[in-house]
Amino acid sequence: MHEHFMRIAIEEAKKGIGAVNPNPLVGAVIVKNNKIISVGHHEFYGGPHAEVNALKNLESVEGATLYVTLEPCSHFGKTPPCTELIIKSKIKTCIVGTLDPNPLVSGRGIKQLKDAGIEVIIGVLENETKNLNRVFFKYIQNKIPYIFIKCGITLDGKIATKNFSSKWITNSLAREKVEKYRNFFSGILVGANTVIQDNPSLRCKVSNHRNPYRLILDKDLIIDEKYSIINNNSDCKTFIITLDKNIKTKKFQELKEKFSINFITFSKEENLMDILSKIGSYNIDSVLVEGGSSVLSLFFKESLFDGGEIIIAPKILGDNSAIPFLNGFSPNLIDEGINLENVKFNIYDNNVGVEFYKEDGCLPV
């Protein structure tokens, strides 16, 4: 019974995908006499919490049960604490999916509810409710974005032919899934060579989407206004990540002033983790790393990923001059290679996605 209503609360929470980052996804369901009388979810960043949305416009919820995927907040943030509202509303029982890892909240919300005489049950569908907020749970701790790797490859591990033809390796169903990822994560990161080869828009095609931040790793500042992500930047969401020595160049100044490009700069001494930390400082809680080969290899080499999905098409290029998915390692034994863990498979007609995570659990995409 509890699981049934919690499952509905989880579906409610998912309605916030793409809109709430870097806040958590939260859903709430209010049940009275075994009937749902209201539902609510956290709808947009800084907006009212799920509990508030579920409780609003209700005359009396005295004696009702509140199902909420994440521990109710007990502090003043962008909105007043939810615990106060719940106590005032005379909810009798509060069923919580998972505790909030936010040190400002964790356990305190539960304590306030219990102190007010509300019965509290914790951990109903705990894994599923945790999965809603793998991104939030990581980002809240040290402001390093959640990193998810996405790539479409042939059966023989290639991402393009020798002359960079790559349209299309994966099928339309698989590409639809990629759009869902683009809606889910706050930013997309690609290398400068991918921009030069493909001139991608890096927009999201999901309806009612928001576009992700476009992050271009371009240490030598080789891209210019020819490319769509530069000349089509009216939303000011393009970031170029480049070496600090380029700050003084005319191109840097022009791109910044004429095209409102944001820059993240780093010194030769700084590493990928330093760069991720700088990305995180812009409220970008999660990054979808899309390619190309050298960018993907960098993230795998440094083991700086939380998860990913590699989508395989049943095609063979069979050409050692074709562009490989990854490169730059040199293991002697199979076990010295990278072993992806917590693997699951997604079948898209004749394509298969290999989804993997560093930690147990998965994303609600």
Added chain:
Amino acid sequence: MHEHFMRIAIEEAKKGIGAVNPNPLVGAVIVKNNKIISVGHHEFYGGPHAEVNALKNLESVEGATLYVTLEPCSHFGKTPPCTELIIKSKIKTCIVGTLDPNPLVSGRGIKQLKDAGIEVIIGVLENETKNLNRVFFKYIQNKIPYIFIKCGITLDGKIATKNFSSKWITNSLAREKVEKYRNFFSGILVGANTVIQDNPSLRCKVSNHRNPYRLILDKDLIIDEKYSIINNNSDCKTFIITLDKNIKTKKFQELKEKFSINFITFSKEENLMDILSKIGSYNIDSVLVEGGSSVLSLFFKESLFDGGEIIIAPKILGDNSAIPFLNGFSPNLIDEGINLENVKFNIYDNNVGVEFYKEDGCLPV
């Protein structure tokens, strides 16, 4: 109802896997008053047919229904025609899965039964009954063996590290499936380099198995008695396929006389199809092509395969000096590569098999 009993007949037929080649897999079920009174299958090459096994030891089957996966034979082969026996037994109805493509049989068996007043229904679970005998149907036509490609690769399309380490790429569940293939096909083919690198036994580890023929493509006769497939040949199932210029060498004669190695020789002018035709002449109706890279590439390049399964492990070698799954093509566009068709996926815990066929349908493995 018909499908229910035909499904049981199909399961009966599968009991002959590994034992009947190059004969077909056939299962039969006899039903009277809606109850199964007998089952039978074709048990071994040249042995009694499924119908005979189902009918033996029964007192009376007058008025009963016979379900048989393949059209009953009407000619004297290694055994007398089944149609005679069926007519004599006073079976009332005969339900047939699929017609026999064998020009000696096709349609004639059905005609004999009908002429004798037996009601005949054809095409119950036609696809599934056809799938039992994809190998037989191909081989009967022109004596070219059915070719199935099997390979275990990393996510980035490699079959070994730069120094040929390949143990183990795939997991134990996937390797169990490979043993089933080794039991299903009459022969296994590998290249001489695979013998030199891995010294494989090329035996089948399935219980109650028969070992397949071991076919080594070794045009320059570089392997010798050091290797298991040579010095462990008491069943005389090792074949070496080599250029005819090697016939005169001392090694050729020694391997033939001392180790009872069979040789298939070919001239420089002959191609892979000629070689397959010679393999077929030894009653080898099907070959599992297991590797290595250059042998697999040869079969893909000439498009001489009927199906295959590539099993992918979630491992990354990321090394362009590692041994690639395939090589030697050079397409400019994605669509100029090989497109595998009729794809289905088999999940083995954290490995995934990509099974594919030139023609619609699949094997009963």
